[in-house]
Amino acid sequence: xxxxxxxxxxxLSENDxxxxxxxxxLKENKILAVNVMGSPGSGKTTFIxxxxxxxxxxxxxVIQGDLESDVDKKRMEKKGIDAYQINTHGGCHLNAxxxxxxxxxxxxxSKNFLFIENxxxxxxxxxxxxxxxxxxxxxxxxxxxxxxxxxxxxxxxxDLVLISKYDLSDVVDFNENxxxxxxxxxxxxxxxxxxxxxxxxxxxxxxxxxxxxxxxxFNDAE
Ligand SMILES: Nc1nc2c(ncn2[C@@H]2O[C@H](COP(=O)(O)OP(=O)(O)OP(=O)(O)O)[C@@H](O)[C@H]2O)c(=O)[nH]1
Ligand SMILES: [Mg+2]
Numbered sequence: 001x002x003x004x005x006x007x008x009x010x011x012l013s014e015n016d017x018x019x020x021x022x023x024x025x026l027k028e029n030k031i032l033a034v035n036v037m038g039s040p041g042s043g044k045t046t047f048i049x050x051x052x053x054x055x056x057x058x059x060x061x062v063i064q065g066d067l068e069s070d071v072d073k074k075r076m077e078k079k080g081i082d083a084y085q086i087n088t089h090g091g092c093h094l095n096a097x098x099x100x101x102x103x104x105x106x107x108x109x110s111k112n113f114l115f116i117e118n119x120x121x122x123x124x125x126x127x128x129x130x131x132x133x134x135x136x137x138x139x140x141x142x143x144x145x146x147x148x149x150x151x152x153x154x155x156x157x158x159d160l161v162l163i164s165k166y167d168l169s170d171v172v173d174f175n176e177n178x179x180x181x182x183x184x185x186x187x188x189x190x191x192x193x194x195x196x197x198x199x200x201x202x203x204x205x206x207x208x209x210x211x212x213x214x215x216x217x218f219n220d221a222e
Contacts, residue, residue, distance in 0.1 A: 015095055015096045015097070015128070015129060016096070016129050018096035018097055018100055018131075019096035019099075019129035019130055019131045019132075020129075020131075021100075021131075022096060022099055022100055022103065022130070022131025023129075023131040023132070023133060025103070025108075025131075026108070026114060026131060026133070027133075027217070027218075029108045029109070029111065030112065030214075030218050031108060031111050031112060031113065031114050032112065032113050032114070032133050032134065032210070032213060032214035032217055033114040033116060033130075033131055033132045033133050033134070034113065034114065034115050034116065034132065034133070034134045034136055034210060035116050035118060035125070035130060035132035035134065035135050035136065036048065036115055036116060036117045036118060036136050036138060037118045037122075037125045037126070037135065037136065037137050037138070037154060037158075038120065038122070038137055038138035038139055038140075038164075039120055039121060039122050039139070039140070039143055039147075040120030040121065041120065041140075042120070042138045042139060042140040042143065042164055042165075043138050043140055043162075043164035043165055043195075043197065044117050044118075044120065044138045045064075045072045045075055045076075045117060046164075046197050047138050047162060047164065047195065047197075047203075047206070048062060048076070048115045048117060049075060049076070049079055050195075050197055050203045051115075051203055051206055051207050051210070052076075052079055052081055053200075053203070054203065054204055054207035055112070055113060055207065057079065057080040057081050058110060058111075059110065059111055059112040059113060060081050060082075060111065060112070060113045060114075060115065061081065061082040061083065061084075061106055061111050061113075061114055061115075062076045062081055062082070062083040062084070062114070062115045062116075062117065063083070063084050063085075063086060063094075063099060063102045063114065063115075063116045063117070064076065064083055064084070064085045064086065064117050065086045065088060065093075065094040065098070065116065065117055065118050065119045066085070066086075066087060066088070066119060066120075067087065067088055067089060067090060067091070067119065068087055068089065069087070070085040070087075072085070072117060073085035082106060082107075082111075084102045084105055084106060086098050086102060088119055091119065092119055092121055092123070092124035092125075093118060093119050093121075093124035093125040093128050094116065094118050094119060094125065094128070094130050095128060095130060096129060096130050096131060098130075099116065099130045099131050100131075112214065113210070113214065116130060116132065118130075122137075122147065122151040122154050123151065123153075123154070125154070126151075126153040126154035126156075126157050127153060127157050133213070133217055134159050134160065134210070134213055135157055135158045135159050135160070136158065136159065136160045136161075136162060137154055137155060137158040137160070137161050137162070138162045138164050139155075139161055139162065139163060139164065140163075140164040140165040140168075141163060141164070141165045141166060141168050141169040141172055141174035142165050142168055142172050144172075144174075145174055145175040145176070145178050145179040145182075146178075146182075147179075148179060148182040148183045148186055149182045152186045155183055155186045155187060155190070156186050156187050158187070158190055159190065159191065159213075160190070160191045160192075160193065160206075160209060160210075161183060161190055161191070161192045161193075162192075162193055162194075162195050162206065163176075163179070163192065163193070163194045163195065164195050164196075164197075165196065165197075166194040166195060166196045166199070166202070167196035167197075167198070167199070180192065191209060193205055193206055193209065
């Protein structure tokens with residue numbers, strides 16, 4: 001048993017070393033990397049599409065993680081955004097090596113933001129370092145208000161929780177008080193924003209938060 005634990009530890013630390021190098025390389029290029037996590041269909045790609053309207057398409061690039069297909073990459077390209085697709089073929093989360101290989105295909109100059117859409121699920125991507133500076137969980141009202149209580153680790157590791165599909169909250173009897181109370185019990189300091197894909201004001205608030213995080217990271221006031 002202890003042997004198994006040692007092996008797991010060394011695999012993890014190799015990943016962490018690569019993740020650290022990625023994070024530093026992106027920092028040198030003044031790029032903020034945002035790891036977008038959440039259940040399948042929670043609205044991760046929609047969020048990236050919508051938030052891109054508040055940035056210059058040239059300053060963003062996206063790495064898409066899915067088991068199969070390039071559906072989400074094509075959605076990005078339709079918005080004029082540089083995108084790279086990773087297919088994990090069964091793997092339930094992205095890892096640092098996958099991101100390192102993707103970055104070799106992307107010209108980092110002139111970019112300010114990297115959005116990484118992780119494989120859709122609330123378990124595996126939590127706590128895996130992929131070079132990100134910011135962890136975002138897109139958690140939709142339609143999944144039910146019990147998700148923080150059932151899947152606490154991903155919320156614990158997040159910097160920003162987006163309650164997505166907020167326009168549907170009444171239809172699905174989303175219990176917002178319970179949801180918020182459960183999140184606060186897991187991580188009191190986490191930023192929580194409510195978003196709906198057609199509510200520009202809600203998306204603008206996210207863009208402002210992410211922009212501020214970038215400014216704080218690089219300590220520049222522009
Ligand atoms: N009503 C409503 N529907 C939304 C909202 N955001 C996303 N959707 C819909 O939810 C569905 C799934 O959205 P996606 O953005 O593809 O979800 P995803 O998390 O990227 O899905 P995977 O990549 O498959 O994990 C689409 O039909 C979206 O139009 C929202 O704010 N309100
Ligand atoms: Mg998607």
